Amino acid sequence: MQTEAKPYLKSIHIEKPKGKEGKVFPFNIPAIQSIDYLDFHPDVTFFVGENGSGKSTILEAIAESFDLSAVGGAKNIKFSSRYDKSPLHQHIKCQKNYIRPQDKYFFRAESMHQMGNLLEKTWREPGSWLSKSDVFSRFKGESLHEMSHGESFLELFTTGFRGNGLYFLDEPEAALSATRLLSALVRIHDLVESQSQFVIATHSAILLAYPRSRIYLFNEDGHRQVNFEETEHFQITRDFLNNYPRRIQQLLRPTPLLDWLEESNTEDKKNED
Numbered sequence: 001m002q003t004e005a006k007p008y009l010k011s012i013h014i015e016k017p018k019g020k021e022g023k024v025f026p027f028n029i030p031a032i033q034s035i036d037y038l039d040f041h042p043d044v045t046f047f048v049g050e051n052g053s054g055k056s057t058i059l060e061a062i063a064e065s066f067d068l069s070a071v072g073g074a075k076n077i078k079f080s081s082r083y084d085k086s087p088l089h090q091h092i093k094c095q096k097n098y099i100r101p102q103d104k105y106f107f108r109a110e111s112m113h114q115m116g117n118l119l120e121k122t123w124r125e126p127g128s129w130l131s132k133s134d135v136f137s138r139f140k141g142e143s144l145h146e147m148s149h150g151e152s153f154l155e156l157f158t159t160g161f162r163g164n165g166l167y168f169l170d171e172p173e174a175a176l177s178a179t180r181l182l183s184a185l186v187r188i189h190d191l192v193e194s195q196s197q198f199v200i201a202t203h204s205a206i207l208l209a210y211p212r213s214r215i216y217l218f219n220e221d222g223h224r225q226v227n228f229e230e231t232e233h234f235q236i237t238r239d240f241l242n243n244y245p246r247r248i249q250q251l252l253r254p255t256p257l258l259d260w261l262e263e264s265n266t267e268d269k270k271n272e273d
């Protein structure tokens with residue numbers, strides 16, 4: 001009988017501290033306050049929600065539990081940005097498969113430039129015994145500074161992720177052109193087919209359409225599982241593209257959002273009648 005490797009990450013449990021500590025960051029974020037246990041899809045789990053709803057905070061705490069740096073990268077890459085250690089790390093327990101992923105990576109769009117600098121420094125350091133192709137092995141041996149932002153993202157997804165892996169992606173859509181975003185979606189599927197699992201924080205309606213997935217929405221009420229078509233990403237994107245001349249006209253008026261909301265409320269009412 002074949003043993004199932006996936007999911008490498010089965011669930012998380014967040015233990016909230018009592019007293020003062022339980023009321024300040026990160027426990028003042030409604031999603032973090034509301035999560036007791038959260039189950040993960042064996043293929044792809046998405047975190048969605050407004051800016052500031054806690055997606056990155058949870059993602060980096062989970063990545064740390066897999067011995068990845070909270071600021072991104074592979075196991076052996078450490079550099080500091082907003083903090084060295086996730087503030088949630090000590091309070092999060094991950095239920096893991098006893099079969100470990102053979103590859104793992106925490107991709108953060110926001111720290112790719114910093115990572116490029118760090119790898120460049122490692123390679124050029126006097127006395128470094130690492131060759132350029134060793135240092136940039138996840139980027140086909142090329143320096144990140146010799147590629148455009150979007151090219152380096154796709155290079156990492158296509159040649160840098162090796163399969164049988166656990167991948168944490170924070171806004172992978174940033175910097176990708178529309179065509180490359182579709183290529184990234186195809187690559188995610190290839191990796192899922194080769195025994196990989198993903199946890200992805202995203203604002204992209206296109207990525208969220210991936211069917212072998214579960215979507216968790218974080219908002220001011222806490223968190224809940226939603227279907228793709230229930231997400232704002234789907235609804236607003238579809239509405240905008242279907243009605244863009246009118247929506248643009250409404251948005252560029254002095255009270256744009258009010259006009260838009262009034263119209264969609266009237267439409268909702270009509271549908272109810």
Ligand SMILES: Nc1ncnc2c1ncn2[C@@H]1O[C@H](COP(=O)(O)OP(=O)(O)OP(=O)(O)O)[C@@H](O)[C@H]1O
Pocket residue numbers: 025029049050051052053054055056057058082083201
């Ligand atoms: N070190 C910190 N100290 C205090 N508050 C913080 C700290 N880091 C983040 N926050 C706050 O925690 C909240 C959640 O931040 P987080 O980065 O997880 O949001 P997000 O859902 O990833 O948002 P986005 O979609 O913009 O990336 C934000 O309101 C942010 O200001």
Ligand SMILES: [Mg+2]
Pocket residue numbers: 055056057170201
């Ligand atoms: Mg974020």
